[in-house]
Amino acid sequence: EAGVTQFPSHSVIEKGQTVTLRCDPISGHDNLYWYRRVMGKEIKFLLHFVKESKQDESGMPNNRFLAERTGGTYSTLKVQPAELEDSGVYFCASSQVAGYTDTQYFGPGTRLTVL
Amino acid sequence: AQSVTQPDIHITVSEGASLELRCNYSYGATPYLFWYVQSPGQGLQLLLKYFSGDTLVQGIKGFEAEFKRSQSSFNLRKPSVHWSDAAEYFCAVVPVIQGAQKLVFGQGTRLTINP
Numbered sequence: 001e002a003g004v005t006q007f008p009s010h011s012v013i014e015k016g017q018t019v020t021l022r023c024d025p026i027s028g029h030d031n032l033y034w035y036r037r038v039m040g041k042e043i044k045f046l047l048h049f050v051k052e053s054k055q056d057e058s059g060m061p062n063n064r065f066l067a068e069r070t071g072g073t074y075s076t077l078k079v080q081p082a083e084l085e086d087s088g089v090y091f092c093a094s095s096q097v098a099g100y101t102d103t104q105y106f107g108p109g110t111r112l113t114v115l
Numbered sequence: 116a117q118s119v120t121q122p123d124i125h126i127t128v129s130e131g132a133s134l135e136l137r138c139n140y141s142y143g144a145t146p147y148l149f150w151y152v153q154s155p156g157q158g159l160q161l162l163l164k165y166f167s168g169d170t171l172v173q174g175i176k177g178f179e180a181e182f183k184r185s186q187s188s189f190n191l192r193k194p195s196v197h198w199s200d201a202a203e204y205f206c207a208v209v210p211v212i213q214g215a216q217k218l219v220f221g222q223g224t225r226l227t228i229n230p
Contacts, residue, residue: 003158004158031216033217033218035218035220041222042119042220042221042222042223043159043205043207043218043220043223044220045217045218045219048216048217055216056216056217059217091158091159093159093218101147101164101166101209102216103161103164104161104218105158105161106151106158106159106160107158108156108157108158109158
């Protein structure tokens with residue numbers, strides 16, 4: 001069974017450009033999460049999809065970030081326009097059941113560098 | 116403030132030595148508790164989790180963790196480390212708040228193994 005995959009693994013862009021990150025969850029997992037780790041800080045929650053609906057987007061930092069999950073399969077996270085402070089590692093995770101005890105399976109992350 | 120604290124940013128131990136990584140949380144109600152590990156180039160992998168019951172939890176790769184309610188701690192242990200245990204370790208919680216299924220992470224502890 002394939003795990004959570006993320007693309008690209010690394011992206012380097014200039015300030016003001018747009019970047020789109022993609023996450024493919026484990027097949028059959030209705031729940032998809034985005035997290036971010038800014039250098040030197042803890043991993044922080046961004047948002048949670050249940051199928052194609054946003055269940056919780058309380059962690060999205062501002063309106064430059066747009067997440068979508070059309071059809072309830074893969075998800076994209078767009079940053080437009082990118083700022084220096086957006087640099088970090090963006091993790092995606094998925095889980096089968098939405099519950100406190102359900103295991104979230106993580107992808108390897110996308111390292112975003114904004115110059 | 117509600118938080119997860121991993122006091123040790125970096126720990127170095129010799130191969131074969133015992134290991135204890137510390138984790139403290141600050142929440143009114145006992146949250147659900149997790150330890151994840153991230154090896155270089157890999158996603159976060161769940162080592163173990165605690166919800167209720169026996170306070171000593173066994174995980175994968177020979178790891179265990181002990182929940183101590185009086186100390187609000189959930190320390191990770193391994194009796195004898197192997198070079199392959201070199202990685203970054205994250206303690207995380209899911210607060211028991213209705214509708215909240217996001218993981219809240221500590222800052223991580225990077226483990227280096229001396230041969």
